[in-house]
Amino acid sequence: MSAVLLLDAGNTRLKWALVSGSQWLAEGIADYATLDTFQAHLANLPAPTRILGSNVAGTTVAASIAALFPQHQLEWLQSKPTETGLHNQYREPSQLGSDRWAAMIGARSSSTGDLLVVMAGTAMTVDAVIAEGDFLGGIITPGFRLMRESLAHGTADLGLPEGTTAAFPQSTGEAIVNGALAALAGAIAGQYALLTQRTGRTVRIVLSGGDAPLITSKLTPALAEQLMPIDNLVLRGLNCLAQLDPTQETQ
Structure with missing residues (x-):
């Protein structure tokens, strides 16, 4: 049984999955400070024949991960003008974050209509993909933790107090x-x-990331009806790419 190790090297931690075709053999999360523990865990699993990943954590992290697998040539995803029928409308397609590209590919494997692909992590990205396969563009905003930290660092008295969700906060x-x-x-x-005005069609909201449940609590009922939560969206997109015929060319 050939296995592929998928890696999602995000800003704060590494998500991974070991897959064989459409079967997920194992998955987990690792801290960059304890990558040796991650390696030890993999020792009890089938050895991967290929390692495919997305990295937005920088070259130092990439080198640390590569050092764990000296027998492999790691394949780090780069966003392309066209891949798996998805057309990248970024002015410079290669400048699009590989995690966003993989997430959109993963989202389209679950739904072929008009999609708003939302990744809610350290930063939150909101990307518009239409049924015809065009990625129109998207926005990036600080995530939940960064927003709170910006207030703590930019003010004298607020700090990082805890609080629960409420319609009318009283602390x-x-x-x-x-x-x-x-x-x-x-x-x-x-x-x-904006996307519904552009297409005049129903838009599904594909939501993934650690802060997805918190954000869901603040969506209006109308938006919540269009919600499609999907865990590990980047890894799912990587798995779609891993299953492509290697002889096929992508632009």
Whole structure:
């Protein structure tokens, strides 16, 4: 049984999955400071014949991961003008983050209509993909944690108080938590409105990432009806690419 190791090297941690075709053999999350533990865990699993990944964490992280697999040539994804029927409308396609590209490929494997692909992690990205296969463009905004930290660093007294979700916050902690979530939900709502105006069709919201449940709590009922939560969207996109016929050319 040949296995492929998929890697999603994000800003704060590494997500991984070991797959064989459409079968997921194992998956997990590793801290960059304890990559040796990640390697030890893999020792108990089938050895991968190929390693395919997305890296937005920089060259130092890439080198640290590569050092774990000296017998392999790691394949780091680069965004392309066209791949798997998805057309990249970025002015410079290669400048699009590989995680966003993989996420859109993964989203289209689950739904072929008009999509708003939302990745809610350290940063939140909201990308518009239409049924014809065009990635129109998208936005990037600080994620939930970064929004809270920006207030803590930019003010004298606010700090990082905790708070629960509430319609009308009644403490500083609640005000900060709900303000950040409202801003993220508002960014999604704004792009959703623009995309529906552009196509005149129903738009599904594919939502993934660690802060997805928190953001969901702030979406309007109308938006929540169009929600399609999918875990590990980047890894799913990478798996779609791993299953391509290697003899096929992509532009």
